[in-house]
Amino acid sequence: MNTLRTVGTIIGSLFLFMIHIQCASGQQLDMKNPLPIKEAYFQKILSGVKGGANGFLIAIELKDTSGINLKYAYFKGKKVKLAPESTNKTVYIGHYMYPRQINDLIMSSDPKEEFKNKPPGITEKIPFALKEGECVIEYTKDNKQEIFKLDNLPEKPLKNFPM
Secondary structure (H helix, E strand, C coil): CHHHHHHHHHHHHHHHHHHHHHHHCCCCCECCCCCCEEEEEEEEEECCCCCCCEEEEEEEEECCCCCEEEEEEEECCEEEECEECCCCCCEEEEEEECCCCCCCCCCCCCHHHHCCCCCCCCCCCCCCCCCCCCEEEEEEECCEEEEEEECCCCEEEEEECCC
16 A cells, blocks of 8 residues: 555656646747847727728837748737738738627527627637737747747837728
């Protein structure tokens, strides 16, 4: 009986040890600026039409892009894909458009009619708890995935697009 208890204790201890090792091997958030950022900002986008598309864009300009490829920005609880601008490869742009509000719900005594209602969009949860103005950048540098947090992403004046 004591042997069984000892074996159980050893297995339990090894299990807890493995869990702690796995947690420590996760990605660590880099607090110092490892990227040669020249300018970074976000800007709201409003269509100017009721029910039109609204959102924001994120722009990050690098001084040097050698070996660096920006992938995603996590900002305002959203994951935004970043891509290099076509005219200037040192500038990465990401757009996020909020889903349009669906106001027309079909309410009927016939359940088959209500199947025509579209379900609300499911947004992907981001793996970071961010405060207002904080932005996490996911990038690759020399084929190694890294993450970095910007503490205060400044806002540029509102950008309106007439539709």
